[in-house]
Amino acid sequence: xxxxxxxxxxxTDPSTLTDSGVSSVQETTANQTQTVNASTTSDxxxxxTSNYTKLYVESDYDHPDLKPGESTEFTVTxxxxxxxxxxxxxxxxxxxxxxxxxxxxxxxxxxxSTVGAGSETEFSVTISVPESAETGxxxxxxxxxxxxxxxxxxxxxxxxxxSVRINVWKKPTVEIVSGTYVTxxxxxxxxxxxxxxxxxxxxxxxxxxPQLSQERHRYGGSSSQLDPAWLDIDxxxxxxxxxxxxxxxxxxxxxxxxxxRYSSQLDLGLKDPNRDGNNNHWQQINLNFEVWxxxxxxxxxxxxxxxxxxxxxxxxxxxxxxxxxxxxxxxxDVTFVAPDGTMVTAKRVEVxxxxxxxxxxxxxxNVQQQGAYGVRGDGKKFVYRVDDPxxxxxxxxxMPENAIGFTYEITRNENEA
Numbered sequence: 001x002x003x004x005x006x007x008x009x010x011x012t013d014p015s016t017l018t019d020s021g022v023s024s025v026q027e028t029t030a031n032q033t034q035t036v037n038a039s040t041t042s043d044x045x046x047x048x049t050s051n052y053t054k055l056y057v058e059s060d061y062d063h064p065d066l067k068p069g070e071s072t073e074f075t076v077t078x079x080x081x082x083x084x085x086x087x088x089x090x091x092x093x094x095x096x097x098x099x100x101x102x103x104x105x106x107x108x109x110x111x112x113s114t115v116g117a118g119s120e121t122e123f124s125v126t127i128s129v130p131e132s133a134e135t136g137x138x139x140x141x142x143x144x145x146x147x148x149x150x151x152x153x154x155x156x157x158x159x160x161x162x163s164v165r166i167n168v169w170k171k172p173t174v175e176i177v178s179g180t181y182v183t184x185x186x187x188x189x190x191x192x193x194x195x196x197x198x199x200x201x202x203x204x205x206x207x208x209x210p211q212l213s214q215e216r217h218r219y220g221g222s223s224s225q226l227d228p229a230w231l232d233i234d235x236x237x238x239x240x241x242x243x244x245x246x247x248x249x250x251x252x253x254x255x256x257x258x259x260x261r262y263s264s265q266l267d268l269g270l271k272d273p274n275r276d277g278n279n280n281h282w283q284q285i286n287l288n289f290e291v292w293x294x295x296x297x298x299x300x301x302x303x304x305x306x307x308x309x310x311x312x313x314x315x316x317x318x319x320x321x322x323x324x325x326x327x328x329x330x331x332x333d334v335t336f337v338a339p340d341g342t343m344v345t346a347k348r349v350e351v352x353x354x355x356x357x358x359x360x361x362x363x364x365x366n367v368q369q370q371g372a373y374g375v376r377g378d379g380k381k382f383v384y385r386v387d388d389p390x391x392x393x394x395x396x397x398x399m400p401e402n403a404i405g406f407t408y409e410i411t412r413n414e415n416e417a
Contacts, residue, residue, distance in 0.1 A: 339392030
């Protein structure tokens with residue numbers, strides 16, 4: 001049998017039936033004894049009476065992704081529910097409208113030209129994508145008879161057919177190495193800089209023109225739109241072949257900025273010749289910054305001390321603004337207030353550095369790379385102590401510096417009774 005080929009369309013083309021639509025038509029015709037009667041529609045038109053052959057088409061096609069030069073093969077089973085032999089006409093249905101229509105040479109159908117009464121026959125269908133194919137989504141149908149069904153306002157479509165859908169793709173040559181999410185913290189009146197790293201592995205230079213999205217996005221929770229006036233974006237205009245480029249995003253909220261989470265979206269303006277030109281979502285960066293203000297009054301809490309208490313220890317763990325461009329170290333001004341109102345300055349007796357090392361997060365923008373090691377954060381822990389405290393109600397006052405937040409733990413160490 002000669003090869004059968006056709007043009008197809010994007011998956012949403014209304015002129016092609018989906019698998020469920022084909023099955024619906026086939027099941028209807030197979031379970032009825034003779035015909036689908038004509039019916040009048042709301043616009044006064046009517047569908048013509050047709051005697052559909054009782055065939056059932058089933059495919060094991062899995063709608064693969066293929067690169068130019070690759071091919072895929074699948075099987076279509078045609079079952080005859082008639083009482084006599086049926087002559088088949090396997091071909092690829094070409095819709096009258098649509099985009100990304102493939103050439104007839106893409107699809108080859110091999111199988112018998114007839115199917116016996118109450119029997120089934122299998123067809124081998126091969127889809128071969130040529131080297132010259134453009135990236136994109138393609139779809140169509142492999143039909144096995146020339147019978148069609150018509151709905152009001154739509155072109156005729158095959159009754160006995162299997163859907164064919166493929167996504168033609170090429171390995172991307174432009175990669176955002178640092179990821180598409182930028183997060184950071186910055187004190188109002190200060191600045192924080194994040195870098196977006198982009199690599200071009202292709203054989204030609206690609207344009208780079210980052211701009212904030214003009215569309216206002218809705219963000220969940222208490223997040224607000226990031227003010228464009230706070231941002232400074234520095235980037236080259238192109239990325240040469242085989243080169244790596246860096247986009248620096250600096251956020252500088254004024255001292256009057258409210259403490260909040262601020263978000264926006266940055267379109268890098270990248271063009272990858274190996275990606276679908278209609279899809280630019282891959283090169284859009286989500287910007288998320290937490291802005292905080294230095295408090296004027298200290299944090300205060302109270303606790304009880306028993307007669308058996310030998311000493312009080314306070315452990316503070318700062319949540320630092322480690323995304324800030326300034327080289328600052330978190331610190332605390334700690335004061336205890338005894339039951340009689342006396343101010344007691346606690347002694348800092350311990351400082352601990354802590355971090356998290358991972359070997360599997362080389363592309364995480366929130367991880368600092370040290371060779372094969374990904375290091376997350378440079379956390380510290382500060383311990384303060386008060387010896388021989390009086391029993392009663394105590395107060396603790398903590399004023400943080402260069403810290404967006406902190407954890408605290410108050411421990412009363414008691415002697416044995």
